[in-house]
Amino acid sequence: MRAEIISIGSEITSGQNLDTNCQWLSLRLAELGVSVAFHTTVADDLADNIAAFRIASERVDLVLTTGGLGPTQDDLTREVLASVAGVPLHEDAQSLAHIRAMFAARNREMPERNRVQALMPAGSEVLFNARGTAPGVWMKINRAYFAAMPGVPSEMFTMFTEQVVPRMRAAGLLGQGSVILQRKINCFGAGESVIEEKVLDLTRRGHVPEVGITVSDAVISLRIFGRGPTQADALAQIAPVEATIRQRLGDLVYGVDDEELQQVVERLLRQRGLTLATAESVTGGLVAHRLTSVPGASEVFRGGIVAYTNPAKVQLLGVPAALIETHGAVSSQVAEAMAQGARQRLGSDLAVSTTGLAGPGTEGEKPVGLVYVGLAWAEGVRSLAINWGGTRAEILSRSAKSALNAVRLFLLNG
């Protein structure tokens, strides 16, 4: 059982866009025990698409394609499938009704061009698109089952999970090989080499299970790869290594898999029945944005103030002007006063603040990357200083993580 993923679009072959759909599908197939032999990306060219689909139909058992299902003249996938299978296209009435309904739900009439999205190769099955207009296509050509999905990530994710996986199971394409499961242990608050030193015996080549270490935006992740004939076997290989890592790294570990700091912070706030507010200077709303990206945030997040200028710090947060005058806006004193101001004005149990320099310009002698995080609670206030490296965008993102991590550590340890 081997699979190939075909991504369609000149925006990928030209280097304009990075192909993240392909990575997502590869990870899902690995979890399902299906090994991916090839990724192919092809520009929006009819002859090249036909060639790529034909090659895939002869060398693997499953082909997942993304893109080329839109309403425009560049969208060739329907035509390509029909051509490689040697069948005509026909209009699918149910798909057409769905497309019209999607437009109607947004109070718009369906443009005539979108009608082509209802064309299906004869003998194929419609893959229902719960999140968009373009239906997908499921059909067998030569040796391979094809699942043609849209390129829009959210549409593709849902269609793969709800429509393609059940058909893979029904076609006997699952569960023949060995399962590979990944467990990602996410850490924040120390550098890669500090963390690696604590787990050197686990990350060496040949260790079973394999443990890899990756860094992304100041989060250090340890990935444990469990393998076995069943999911249970793969999980049993992972569990003891995860326990060892957690024991050695303590509260540097904040979560697993795709868990983010803001989710952990909100869970801890909910468990303790506490609320949070934010006062942001350097991070300019990013801490609040991350907190509100979690559904249900309003139960624990009261709101925030983005006080990007000194007058805003004084007027909206009640930071004494003299404090800014004496210590500068980028100082532990101002960070603490900002957190206290936000806590008072928003009536929350806790408040966290940020003030710092993200560059490109500096302010006096303070270096770019210097950030203070303030934390205020009923009985007190404190702050910490961090020196982040990187671009402006990286400093902003990492500073927001430092703020969230400060809240996490307070909720865990006081």
Next chain:
Amino acid sequence: MRAEIISIGSEITSGQNLDTNCQWLSLRLAELGVSVAFHTTVADDLADNIAAFRIASERVDLVLTTGGLGPTQDDLTREVLASVAGVPLHEDAQSLAHIRAMFAARNREMPERNRVQALMPAGSEVLFNARGTAPGVWMKINRAYFAAMPGVPSEMFTMFTEQVVPRMRAAGLLGQGSVILQRKINCFGAGESVIEEKVLDLTRRGHVPEVGITVSDAVISLRIFGRGPTQADALAQIAPVEATIRQRLGDLVYGVDDEELQQVVERLLRQRGLTLATAESVTGGLVAHRLTSVPGASEVFRGGIVAYTNPAKVQLLGVPAALIETHGAVSSQVAEAMAQGARQRLGSDLAVSTTGLAGPGTEGEKPVGLVYVGLAWAEGVRSLAINWGGTRAEILSRSAKSALNAVRLFLLNG
């Protein structure tokens, strides 16, 4: 002149790593006037590699490969090239000396395994590796020139620039054809099919220059691909089409290439000597974050208030509680009151607000995706309603763009 890029490694086909080498090479080739027809990624499997290299050798003129040149048993590229070309491997004395010297420079002895890195297919040329041990390979097989490079990005970048590009030029693979330049025209405020209908004659197949249409996070981009013997020729091909597009789409066009709405908003504010404040409910700080991601934002952005809960709207923005009671927090009335409150409290010339439902849950009869954007200025206030589809994250991102776009249109048209 068509090229293919082959990336080698199970860490890519399994989804562990994202293939950024491929994107980098695609962008460089476009600048050199070479069009990329295919990307292929293949796992560390001998038969699959041989098949992929053979297909490429027959369908394009240039093949750039990355990976598979290390010293381990997984590294198959040397063997694959020799097999597809039908030639033996021999040890290259100069490459071996270089590998030994690289180890010596780090005070280490060369492990015996690294010796395989000096093996070269008969009739090939060595591509010197200035940054690592693995030499690359340059050779012609069937119709195509192959450049096999290491997978380590820094090694690959240097080898491509210093070793491969001069050989491409010498082999006549450059400059026969033409330079390809891209111009991206970014639009916001209408759907893909509405925009395409206005430029159907330009996006049809065979139009010169080629015009493609892509959508990313509710931004519709028209890409014009100019081709010509020189950069000036390519630009001359683009200019009249860009003018036509701008004339037809009017203020739906907000910028070009990588320009983002927040950059345009800040430029317009600066030109007009005006300041802005934000009042965010549904977008939870994302509008402020986007504005402050632009360096120098503090000159035009006063700050913002994230009023995620009803009490925060009343206390921090002065929204009358009765207004929320009567119309609901998600209403044009509350959006307008929020904008007025932010403008007053932050002392800005303009203020923009958002209130809406991003899901997953709903509030009464109002649908997920319904968002009101309010805009207040010295003489007045107004609002608009938008229905966004998509996931929670998509609704948040698109709503933030709607808010920025409302400011842009006000600054342009009043």
